[in-house]
Amino acid sequence: MGYEIDNLDRGIMKCLSKDGRMSFTEIASQLDVTEKTVRLRYKNLIDHGVMEVVGVVNPTALGIKSGAIIQLKVTSRAIHQAIAALKEIREVRYITMITGPYSLLVQIAVPGQEDITSVLYRINDIPCITEVNTIIQLDVYKNTYDYF
Structure with a gap:
């Protein structure tokens, strides 16, 4: 840096x-x-790229009230392909590579529970994703941008 x-x-x-x-x-x-x-x-x-200036949107005010954390297994040597495909899904707001049996973890934010199913169908259509474990978020108690 x-x-x-x-x-x-x-x-x-x-x-x-x-x-x-x-x-x-x-x-x-x-x-x-x-x-x-x-x-x-x-x-x-x-x-120096230490800080960015952005407007943070309150998702609830926009009607986005449901979410899920999704763990994904990916075929060998296809992690970049999976990430690229996931980036194209508007509802995916966070993608990270993780350790353990799953390669990737994504977080989605959608208006309702039925929308979670719709996004899961799209994720399941990505050929290099072999397994999906979905954790539905029931409520959020802390979401901060304060790192100090």
């Missing part, structure tokens, strides 16, 4: 992870530095 973050950078990121619209002046006041210092540090964090 090439950019070493320090406690001031962490403080800026913590402030913005709680309120992404917090002004540089307010952050500076909380961290006891100048607004210019915050502005320059913020630019460095963005420029």
Whole structure:
């Protein structure tokens, strides 16, 4: 990465992870530095890829109220093919490679339970996926972007 973050950078990121619209002046006041210092540090964090600025959508407000975590077994040497196919499914919001009997874990977010079935049919149509284990999410108690 090439950019070493320090406690001031962490403080800026913590402030913005709680309120992404917090002004540089307010952050500076909380961290006891100048607004210019915050502005320059913020630019460095963005420029070095340490932080991104995005709008986080509340899925429930959009009617997306159901989800599942799905473990997938993939045929030998087809992991990249499986990942590429999964990326094409809009409802798949998270893909990670894992250890253990399953190669991949994906998380989906959909409006209702019947939509989970629809996505599972599409996942099952991916030829290199050999086994699927689905865990239905009943409720979410914590979902944070605060890493500090």
